[in-house]
Amino acid sequence: MHLRTDLRLENVTLSAGSSVVLKGVSLQTSLAGITLLSGRNGTGKTTLLRALLGLDKPSHGSIFLRNAVPEDIRKDVGYMPQSIGDAALAIPAFSHVLNAVGGACWGLPFHWRARRREAERVLKLTGARVFAHRPLGALSGGERQRIGLAQALIGAPELLFLDEPLAGLDHGAQNEIISLLCELSRNLGIGVLMTSHETSSLKDVVSRTLLLEGGHLRARI
Ligand SMILES: Nc1ncnc2c1ncn2[C@@H]1O[C@H](COP(=O)(O)OP(=O)(O)OP(=O)(O)O)[C@@H](O)[C@H]1O
Numbered sequence: 001m002h003l004r005t006d007l008r009l010e011n012v013t014l015s016a017g018s019s020v021v022l023k024g025v026s027l028q029t030s031l032a033g034i035t036l037l038s039g040r041n042g043t044g045k046t047t048l049l050r051a052l053l054g055l056d057k058p059s060h061g062s063i064f065l066r067n068a069v070p071e072d073i074r075k076d077v078g079y080m081p082q083s084i085g086d087a088a089l090a091i092p093a094f095s096h097v098l099n100a101v102g103g104a105c106w107g108l109p110f111h112w113r114a115r116r117r118e119a120e121r122v123l124k125l126t127g128a129r130v131f132a133h134r135p136l137g138a139l140s141g142g143e144r145q146r147i148g149l150a151q152a153l154i155g156a157p158e159l160l161f162l163d164e165p166l167a168g169l170d171h172g173a174q175n176e177i178i179s180l181l182c183e184l185s186r187n188l189g190i191g192v193l194m195t196s197h198e199t200s201s202l203k204d205v206v207s208r209t210l211l212l213e214g215g216h217l218r219a220r221i
């Protein structure tokens, strides 16, 4: 298999407040298949994902995704944040996805009919269409994760960055989400980079692990 370099860090120093998340880290890796970004609470996984999206900036060094700076490749990257804002919980899940298709973040020019089609498409992909009429706050954790995933799939991204998509789920629901991620990666060729503390549930499906610890990031195949 051809392993291209999807992610390249060149001497990156990255901080959040007074915490130094990366201390002069250089690393290059493929993101094909499923990549687990692992590390203890507070080591900086969310901060690193945000930097890969161009939302946070390193104080030193450079980040490249597929040879582009993060800002230039944002439309090819779907993102599921660690938590959805409380204000969103009252609106129907479908509207939540539909609003996101508007593409305010990613600059996609969608006509309203095409927006609706795109919302239907991504909800179908994640098996969330059947409960998408209900308010987000009235959905179970697993159902909500499928809505979040649907939102991240808008615009057919090549890479998916998922922050704790298994958090708060029981084993059955975790396995359902893991199977879904495997399908997305296998059938659509999407490279998935996800944070999770569920390393044992994921050990058979991940292609590689990136371990974040004490300001260092190490890859393990
Ligand atoms: N906006 C901020 N201002 C100040 N400090 C912050 C900010 N965001 C994060 N931090 C700090 O940076 C460190 C890394 O936080 P981050 O949320 O990236 O960790 P994490 O690995 O995602 O943790 P978790 O596993 O709990 O999700 C923490 O010490 C956190 O308190």
Ligand SMILES: [Mg+2]
Pocket (backbone or CB within 6 Å): 045, 046, 047, 082, 163
């Ligand atoms: Mg986090």
